[in-house]
Structures are given as C-alpha cells and as structure tokens.
Amino acid sequence: MNSAAPAAATPPGALFWRVRRALRQPVVVIGLGVTFVLGVLAAVPLARLIGDTITADGGSAWSDVLASRLSENLFWSPLVATVAIGLIVGLGSVVLGAGLAWLVVMTDAPGRRLIGFLASLPFVLPSFALALAWESVFRNDLVGGRVGVLWAMGVGVPDWLSWGFVPVCIILIAHYFSLVFLLVAAALASVNADLTEAGEMAGASRGRVALGITLPVVMPAIVAGFLLAFAEGVSNFAVPALLGLPVRFQTLSTRLYGSISTGQTERGFVLAVLLICVAALVLFAASRLTGRGRGYATITGKGGRRRTLALGRWRWPLVAVAAGICLATTIVPAAVLALSSVARRSGQLSGELTLHFWSGASDPSIAQGTEGVLRNPQIIEAGLTTLLLGVAVAALSALLALGIGYVVVRGKGTLLARAVELMSFVPFLIPGIALGAAYIAVFGRPIGPLPALYGTLALLILAGTAATLPFAAQAGRSTMGQVAGDLEEAAVMAGASMPRRMAAIIVPLSLRGLLAGGVLVFVKMVRDLSLVVLLVTPSTTLLSVIAFRYASEGFAQFANAITVVIAAISVGATLLARRLEGAAQPWAEQ
Amino acid sequence: MNPRQRVSALLFPVILLLAACGQQGASSPAAPEASQDPLDAMSLEELVAAAEEEGEVVVYSFTSRIEAVEEAFEAEYPNIDLIGSDMSSTEQIARLQAEADAGAAEADVAYISDAPVVFGDLVQSGILHRYVPAAFADTVPAAYQEPLLANRLSTKVLMYNEEAYPDGSPISNLWELTTDEWRGKVVMVDPLVRGDYLDLMTEIVLRADEMAEAYEALNGEPITLDEGIENAGEQFIADLFANDVVLVDDTDNVNAAIGALGQDDPPVGFTSYSDRRDNEDEGWALQVADGVAPAPGIAFPALLGVVDGAPHPAAARLVIHYLMGDDSETGGPGYEPFYVAGDYPTRTDITPPEDALSLEEVGAWEIDPVAVFEIRQDVADLILTLQ
Numbered sequence: 001m002n003s004a005a006p007a008a009a010t011p012p013g014a015l016f017w018r019v020r021r022a023l024r025q026p027v028v029v030i031g032l033g034v035t036f037v038l039g040v041l042a043a044v045p046l047a048r049l050i051g052d053t054i055t056a057d058g059g060s061a062w063s064d065v066l067a068s069r070l071s072e073n074l075f076w077s078p079l080v081a082t083v084a085i086g087l088i089v090g091l092g093s094v095v096l097g098a099g100l101a102w103l104v105v106m107t108d109a110p111g112r113r114l115i116g117f118l119a120s121l122p123f124v125l126p127s128f129a130l131a132l133a134w135e136s137v138f139r140n141d142l143v144g145g146r147v148g149v150l151w152a153m154g155v156g157v158p159d160w161l162s163w164g165f166v167p168v169c170i171i172l173i174a175h176y177f178s179l180v181f182l183l184v185a186a187a188l189a190s191v192n193a194d195l196t197e198a199g200e201m202a203g204a205s206r207g208r209v210a211l212g213i214t215l216p217v218v219m220p221a222i223v224a225g226f227l228l229a230f231a232e233g234v235s236n237f238a239v240p241a242l243l244g245l246p247v248r249f250q251t252l253s254t255r256l257y258g259s260i261s262t263g264q265t266e267r268g269f270v271l272a273v274l275l276i277c278v279a280a281l282v283l284f285a286a287s288r289l290t291g292r293g294r295g296y297a298t299i300t301g302k303g304g305r306r307r308t309l310a311l312g313r314w315r316w317p318l319v320a321v322a323a324g325i326c327l328a329t330t331i332v333p334a335a336v337l338a339l340s341s342v343a344r345r346s347g348q349l350s351g352e353l354t355l356h357f358w359s360g361a362s363d364p365s366i367a368q369g370t371e372g373v374l375r376n377p378q379i380i381e382a383g384l385t386t387l388l389l390g391v392a393v394a395a396l397s398a399l400l401a402l403g404i405g406y407v408v409v410r411g412k413g414t415l416l417a418r419a420v421e422l423m424s425f426v427p428f429l430i431p432g433i434a435l436g437a438a439y440i441a442v443f444g445r446p447i448g449p450l451p452a453l454y455g456t457l458a459l460l461i462l463a464g465t466a467a468t469l470p471f472a473a474q475a476g477r478s479t480m481g482q483v484a485g486d487l488e489e490a491a492v493m494a495g496a497s498m499p500r501r502m503a504a505i506i507v508p509l510s511l512r513g514l515l516a517g518g519v520l521v522f523v524k525m526v527r528d529l530s531l532v533v534l535l536v537t538p539s540t541t542l543l544s545v546i547a548f549r550y551a552s553e554g555f556a557q558f559a560n561a562i563t564v565v566i567a568a569i570s571v572g573a574t575l576l577a578r579r580l581e582g583a584a585q586p587w588a589e590q
Numbered sequence: 591m592n593p594r595q596r597v598s599a600l601l602f603p604v605i606l607l608l609a610a611c612g613q614q615g616a617s618s619p620a621a622p623e624a625s626q627d628p629l630d631a632m633s634l635e636e637l638v639a640a641a642e643e644e645g646e647v648v649v650y651s652f653t654s655r656i657e658a659v660e661e662a663f664e665a666e667y668p669n670i671d672l673i674g675s676d677m678s679s680t681e682q683i684a685r686l687q688a689e690a691d692a693g694a695a696e697a698d699v700a701y702i703s704d705a706p707v708v709f710g711d712l713v714q715s716g717i718l719h720r721y722v723p724a725a726f727a728d729t730v731p732a733a734y735q736e737p738l739l740a741n742r743l744s745t746k747v748l749m750y751n752e753e754a755y756p757d758g759s760p761i762s763n764l765w766e767l768t769t770d771e772w773r774g775k776v777v778m779v780d781p782l783v784r785g786d787y788l789d790l791m792t793e794i795v796l797r798a799d800e801m802a803e804a805y806e807a808l809n810g811e812p813i814t815l816d817e818g819i820e821n822a823g824e825q826f827i828a829d830l831f832a833n834d835v836v837l838v839d840d841t842d843n844v845n846a847a848i849g850a851l852g853q854d855d856p857p858v859g860f861t862s863y864s865d866r867r868d869n870e871d872e873g874w875a876l877q878v879a880d881g882v883a884p885a886p887g888i889a890f891p892a893l894l895g896v897v898d899g900a901p902h903p904a905a906a907r908l909v910i911h912y913l914m915g916d917d918s919e920t921g922g923p924g925y926e927p928f929y930v931a932g933d934y935p936t937r938t939d940i941t942p943p944e945d946a947l948s949l950e951e952v953g954a955w956e957i958d959p960v961a962v963f964e965i966r967q968d969v970a971d972l973i974l975t976l977q
Binding site: 064069070072073074142143241242245246248250258260261262263440444445446452453454455534537539549 | 648676677680681683684685688689691692693694696707711774777780782783785788818836837838839843847857970971974975976977
C-alpha cells in the first residue's frame with residue numbers, strides 16, 4: 001500500500017491510493033478544512049455579489065455605472081480618487097509605521113517603550129473619531145455653523161485643507177500607520193540577532209546593516225502592511241463621508257453606501273465588483289513588484305540576544321519627530337474627544353462643562369431625554385454585545401490564522417495552498433458595506449434546514465470573521481513563515497503526532513504573532529462601522545453604530561463619550577495583550 | 591490522527607456556528623394570526639388587555655422624539671415595555687425589507703416618512719399594514735387614512751437665521767438661491783442619501799410650471815433651458831448645484847449651519863420647520879421662511895403602519911392609537927412631543943400651538959406620493975450627473 005502503484009496500472013486505482021495517501025498528510029487535512037470554511041465565509045458572498053449583477057436588473061446597472069451620463073460622477077471620478085487615496089495612504093503608512101517600528105525595536109532611542117505604546121494607539125480609535133478631531137481644529141466656515149479652533153482664531157483655513165482629498169489622506173495615514181507599526185514591530189522583534197551581528201562583524205556600517213539586512217528580512221511584514229493599509233484606505237467609508245460631502249468629494253465607498261442605502265442594490269453591487277477588480281489589479285502588481293514568496297525563517301531555535309543600534313547624535317532629533325507624530329495622532333484627538341464629551345454645547349470646547357452625558361439621568365430638554373452613557377441600559381447592553389463579538393471573532397480568527405498559515409507555508413506551491421491564499425485575499429477587496437450587504441443576501445434567508453441568520457449575533461460573528469480574514473491570513477503567514485521548518489521536522493522524526501507538534505512547537509512559537517493578530521482583530525471589530533452598520537438590529541446593536549448614529553443626530557457629546565468608551569476598551573485590550581505576550585515567550589527579550 | 595478524529599475536528603466549527611444560531615431565539619418569526627381583523631375591531635380597553643398580555647412592543651421611528659413617547663407611554667401603561675429605535679426612513683425601508691425576506695420581523699410598528707417609497711414598495715408588497723383606530727376614523731380626513739394612517743404632516747422647507755435677519759426671510763423667491771449673492775450659502779442634506787430631500791427635489795420637478803412662473807416673476811423674462819434639461823424644475827436643480835450648494839449628510843448639520851448663534855453671514859437651507867423646537871437647547875435661531883414664491887418646500891405625512899408578522903400585534907395597534915393622541919385639545923401626552931410649530935396634526939380636532947404658522951401661511955407643497963414615486967429615480971439620476 002505504501003509503495004506507489006506503477007503509473008501504467010489502472011488509473012483509477014492509482015488515483016485512489018494517491019488521494020488516500022494525501023489525506024494522511026496533515027497539510028491536506030487542515031487545508032481542506034480551511035478551504036471549506038473560507039469557501040463559506042469568502043467565496044459564497046463574493047459569488048452572490050457577482051451573481052446579483054448578472055440578473056436582468058443587474059444588466060442595466062452595469063450600463064448605468066460604466067457607460068451612461070451617470071458614469072463620470074458615479075464611477076470614473078470616484079475611482080481615480082479612491083485609487084489615489086489607497087496608494088498615498090499605503091505608502092504614507094508604511095513610511096511612518098515602519099520607520100517608527102525600526103526606531104522602537106532596533107535602536108536605543110530614549111522613551112522608546114512609551115513611543116511604542118503610543119504608536120499602537122491610533123488604530124484603536126475609530127477613524128471617524130480622528131475625523132471629528134480634525135474638524136474641531138481645521139474646520140472652516142464653508143458649511144456655516146460651528147468652526148474649528150484655527151478659524152475662530154482668525155486663521156483663514158483654505159477649503160482644500162478643511163475638506164476633501166488632503167485631510168482624508170492625512171487622517172487615514174494617521175490612523176493606519178499604527179497598523180503597519182504593529183506588524184513591522186512584531187516582525188522586527190522576532191528577527192534573530194545573529195543576522196545583524198554577522199553584518200557588523202563583516203564591517204558594514206549601521207546604515208548598511210539596516211538597509212541591507214534588516215529591511216529585506218522584514219519586507220514581508222512591510223508589504224503586508226502596505227497591502228492592508230491600501231485595502232483599508234480604499235474601502236474606508238466614515239472619513240470621506242464626514243469630510244468629503246461638503247466639497248462633493250466622492251469615493252467609491254461613499255457612492256457604494258449611497259447606492260445600497262437608497263435601494264439601488266444592483267448598482268451598489270456593480271460598484272463593489274468593479275472596486276474588487278481594481279484593488280485586485282493593484283495588489284497583484286504590488287506583489288509582483290516586491291517578489292513576494294521569498295520568506296525568511298528567522299525564528300530558528302538558535303538563540304541570541306537582540307542588540308539595539310546606538311543612534312548617537314541622531315538620537316534626540318528622531319525622538320522629537322516620533323514624539324510629535326504620536327502627539328498629533330493620539331494625544332490630541334483623545335483630548336479633543338474627552339473634552340467634547342463634557343462640553344455643555346456641542347462644539348464649544350471652552351464653554352460650560354458638564355458630566356450629564358456620562359452619568360446624567362434623562363432630561364427631556366437635552367437630546368430628547370437620552371440618558372447618560374454609563375446609565376443607559378441600551379448602551380450597556382450594546383457594550384456587552386460588542387465585547388462578545390470582539391472576543392468571538394478574535395478567537396475564530398486566530399484559529400483560522402493558524403490553519404491558513406500552516407497550509408500556505410508548509411504546503412507552498414500546492415493547489416490547496418494557492419486556493420487558500422486566494423480565498424483569504426478576497427475579503428481584502430470587498431468594502432465593508434458591500435460585504436455586509438452580501439452577507440444579508442446570502443445568510444439573511446433560511447438555507448434549507450438552517451435558519452435565517454438575519455438579526456442574530458451569529459451573523460455578525462461570521463461577517464466579522466470574514467472581514468478580518470486578511471488580517472488573520474497575514475498574521476498567520478508571516479508568523480508561520482518565520483518558524484523554520486527544521487523544528488517541526490525534528491519533531492516528526494522523533495515520532496510526534498500532528499496534534500502534539502501543534503501544541504508543543506507550532507502554537508507556542510507562533511503565539512506572539514497570533515496574539516498580535518488576535519488583538520488587532522479584536523480592536524478592529526470593536527470599533528468597526530462600515531461592516532456592521534447594515535447588520536445590526538435594535539436587539540443586537542453595537543457601540544460603534546450607536547456612536548455614529550448619535551454623531552449624525554448631532555448628539556455629539558454622547559457620540560464622543562461612547563467613542564471614549566470604545567477607545568478605552570481597545571486600549572485595555574492592547575495593554576492586556578502586551579502583558580500576555582511577555583508571559584507567553586519569556587525567552588524573548590522585552 | 592485517525593479518520594474519525596479528523597472528521598470531528600472538521601465538523602467542530604460547523605457545530606459551533608449552529609449552536610450560536612440556536613441561541614438567538616428572539617428573532618424567530620411569530621406564527622401568523624389566523625386573521626388580523628379581530629384586533630382591528632377591538633375597542634381600546636380590549637386592546638390594552640391584549641397588549642398587556644404581550645408585554646412589550648418594538649417601534650422603528652424616523653424621529654428621535656420616540657424616546658419622549660416611550661417615557662409617556664410606559665408611564666401610562668406600566669406593564670408594556672416600549673422599545674423605540676430611531677433610524678432614518680431610508681434605513682427603515684431597507685431594514686423592513688430585509689426582515690421580511692428573512693421571514694423574521696423584529697419590529698411591530700413603523701413610524702416612517704418618505705411616503706412615495708413606503709407606498710410604492712412596502713405597502714404594495716404587504717410588508718406594512720394599515721390600522722386606523724375607530725376613535726379617529728371621523729376626525730382624520732380620508733386622504734390621511736389610506737393607504738396608511740398618518741398622525742401628522744412634517745416639512746422640509748427653506749429656513750433662515752432670525753438673529754442675523756430679524757426683519758424676516760432674506761429670500762422671497764426660490765430662484766434667488768441660484769444667484770451670485772447666495773453662491774455657496776445654501777445648505778441641505780444630500781438628496782441621494784436622504785429620501786425626504788429627494789422627494790423635495792422631485793416635487794420641484796413636478797411643479798415645473800410654477801417654477802417657470804416664479805422665474806419670470808424674478809427675472810422679468812421667460813426661462814431658457816440648458817441642453818438636456820427638460821423643464822424649469824430640472825433647470826432649478828441644475829442651477830442650484832452649479833451655484834455651489836453645500837451638501838451635508840444629516841439635518842442636524844444643516845440646522846447648526848443655518849441656525850448657530852453669533853454668525854454674521856449665515857447660510858440658508860432646507861430643513862424641518864419643527865426643528866425650531868430645539869432652538870433654545872442647541873443655541874440656534876431657526877425660523878421658517880414664509881412667503882417664498884412659488885413655495886418654500888414640501889409637507890409630507892408621517893405614517894404609522896403595523897409590520898406584517900409583528901410579534902406583538904395588539905401592542906402595535908395600541909401604540910398607533912397612543913401616537914394619535916387623546917381627547918384633550920392639544921392631543922395629550924401621546925402627541926405631546928409633536929405638539930410644536932412645524933408639525934401639523936392630521937386630526938382636525940386639535941388646536942394648533944400658538945406662535946405657529948399654519949400650513950397655508952407657510953405655503954409648502956403637499957406631495958402626491960404616487961406621482962413622486964414615478965419619477966423619483968430619474969430625478970436621482972439627474973442629481974448624480976450634477977454632483
């Protein structure tokens with residue numbers, strides 16, 4: 001049975017034995033399981049998206065979008081704007097994020113632990129919170145009503161700085177650079193000291209070591225960061241919606257939201273499909289350019305203390321720049337949020353202060369009698385649901401990350417590995433709004449014996465897991481890519497079974513990367529808006545949706561108070577994760 | 591790992607998912623009543639008894655004033671828990687549609703505007719049912735009882751800042767909004783995002799003749815239409831957008847823009863007359879622009895419907911009864927949040943609030959939902975080309 005049947009023997013027989021032998025390999029088993037899960041999570045909704053555009057209604061939607069008098073404003077202009085935003089945000093995030101990561105992990109800059117902590121925070125705030133903070137400072141009087149601090153002081157802020165393309169890019173970079181920071185920092189922290197020491201012993205300068213050794217080794221993480229920042233920048237909805245509308249700046253995501261929420265679902269889906277194609281093209285080009293597929297195994301089991309680079313006279317200037325960035329992207333928005341949640345009159349930060357919006361009882365003359373955030377039972381329940389959702393999605397995500405990473409790295413080049421990679425890419429490209437709509441279309445009705453999931457927490461968990469698949473996949477892949485194959489092979493030769501290998505070697509070594517990925521996913525779900533806005537119902541509602549709703553209603557103080565709560569939860573989670581990371585790998589130097 | 595272990599390992603996530611689905615029992619659709627008629631014919635006392643047995647009721651409301659209603663309702667009927675959800679009409683329509691598709695109605699009552707789409711889509715497909723309490727069958731005109739009951743008319747009209755313009759509205763003709771003097775100083779919500787504003791634009795197109803007359807009255811010569819523009823109404827919309835109209839995504843942003851105190855040169859814009867009730871709390875100075883030719887905007891009904899397959903049908907009807915008000919002159923606690931200038935009760939036996947301009951004085955157009963529904967999508971496409 002073990003020797004291969006001769007090729008000239010009965011083909012069905014040979015195939016049978018080959019399949020049977022394949023099924024004994026753990027890569028294949030896990031691969032099939034992961035493929036099934038990914039199929040349900042990613043492939044089916046995508047098929048539904050595309051399928052709905054091929055029906056009779058869909059046909060006219062295609063011509064409306066691409067070749068009618070609407071096309072210029074509905075598709076082509078927003079397309080240019082969207083791709084531009086994506087590229088600029090991706091590049092900007094990489095420059096800022098990777099630069100800060102290098103400073104924090106690889107050098108002896110003073111205060112680097114604090115900088116590292118602060119740099120991971122912007123991702124924690126909802127992106128619309130940063131937009132609101134920007135408005136408080138830079139808003140001019142184009143729309144009338146309240147103005148920002150600068151305009152009130154007499155500074156004539158031009159329209160291009162207050163609204164539209166420039167602030168959208170700046171805010172998104174300020175939001176997503178911390179994502180890149182987290183990814184690159186995790187990768188750098190796992191880089192073995194031997195590599196840099198070897199370079200230094202050979203006489204290379206500091207710069208040469210940084211560019212010639214460190215950079216290529218963490219390139220997978222940098223590319224992953226760029227791709228994630230690009231995809232997120234392209235599908236972000238809240239920021240262009242808040243800052244673009246007054247100057248009629250539209251992106252594909254705002255056009256998509258507009259279409260779906262006014263019942264033009266086919267047009268919305270057509271836009272989504274086109275957006276997916278565009279994003280896929282760019283990602284494909286990017287991965288070709290950087291020659292992805294060359295991974296470097298750096299967790300080899302042969303240890304060495306990481307040595308930090310002495311900065312010398314560059315020390316203080318670099319720290320000053322880093323501190324400035326952290327201040328502008330974390331401290332200032334947080335202060336603005338907190339202040340405006342206790343301001344009696346929304347928007348007037350220097351006026352009367354009150355705690356009503358936090359702990360006040362219902363007062364009919366204020367915000368139609370809405371109770372304070374900490375007393376409102378609806379908000380408390382939403383908070384619990386949010387936490388539950390975040391934890392559930394993070395756990396499922398981590399599990400999937402392990403599976404995906406294992407299949408893709410160990411089974412590199414096989415059909416299964418390529419299928420898994422492709423499917424885990426798919427949610428990258430689908431904007432949150434479209435993914436939510438597709439999920440309702442697919443799972444909103446009963447499927448055979450399975451009940452309709454519309455309105456249930458299960459649907460949110462499923463959609464959340466799908467939406468965060470790219471994070472899981474990247475975390476899994478870069479983590480697994482760094483665990484060298486020899487470790488596992490040694491275990492195989494010693495006779496360890498698959499579960500044993502998983503439990504004793506693979507999981508502990510990948511724990512740091514998986515934990516980082518899990519926390520990212522938790523934070524992303526807790527503050528996400530575009531995915532869940534179509535999926536929540538009054539009985540299963542979430543904090544982010546309530547905050548956005550209050551912000552739209554003009555109950556700014558409540559919105560900001562809830563945003564502070566969301567931020568507190570996320571910061572708490574990040575702190576907890578750091579503590580656990582340290583405990584999980586005591587051999588890794590802090 | 592032997593085959594059995596492998597199979598169970600693969601099935602485990604599937605089992606988890608099914609378990610999670612099973613936990614959510616709240617959204618299981620109620621078995622349809624044998625017929626809704628018995629409930630429709632019940633008296634108020636019988637309705638209250640049946641509703642108290644049901645114990646709770648879920649209301650989707652397009653106005654945030656549902657919170658105030660919730661308090662008053664629960665004070666009156668302590669055994670019934672009213673759960674109000676505030677969401678825009680556009681969102682309600684999408685949600686009710688999705689819940690109907692899923693066969694899992696969550697809401698009992700829909701308090702909703704955007705009549706054209708509600709009548710054209712939701713009522714046509716049977717998602718919303720009509721209920722008129724017997725007590726009000728005589729005091730509400732027949733037009734506001736079919737196809738759904740309306741408890742008031744709301745407005746989307748031109749408003750200005752009365753602190754900056756104490757002598758009255760600076761605008762007396764809609765076409766002034768397209769002149770250089772008001773370039774960039776007209777604010778409204780994006781019609782492509784809020785259905786009520788699209789209805790406003792559509793009504794302007796439907797009243798093209800009146801718009802042409804008003805143009806002539808202002809400029810002394812008949813209007814000339816641009817290429818591709820079919821009537822004076824469309825021309826107005828095109829000119830408005832060419833004049834840098836400022837679009838925002840919510841009425842409260844419009845209100846703050848127009849009404850904030852302490853502005854030297856505030857813009858004007860389209861919003862609800864009834865938002866004037868928040869002037870004191872929010873620090874606004876909103877006032878409606880009356881006497882604008884041909885009209886300052888539109889008036890439209892706020893509709894009440896029972897959701898098909900509602901889990902609490904008796905309580906739903908009780909809520910509708912409550913929202914219509916009681917015997918008192920001002921409508922009582924159920925109607926109180928809406929007893930403000932700018933909301934016009936459909937009941938003919940309620941005295942209007944003091945200091946409120948009547949609908950005739952304001953001069954707003956009352957929309958015809960059927961006519962609006964027919965051309966609404968074309969107007970939306972036109973606006974798309976202008977943005």
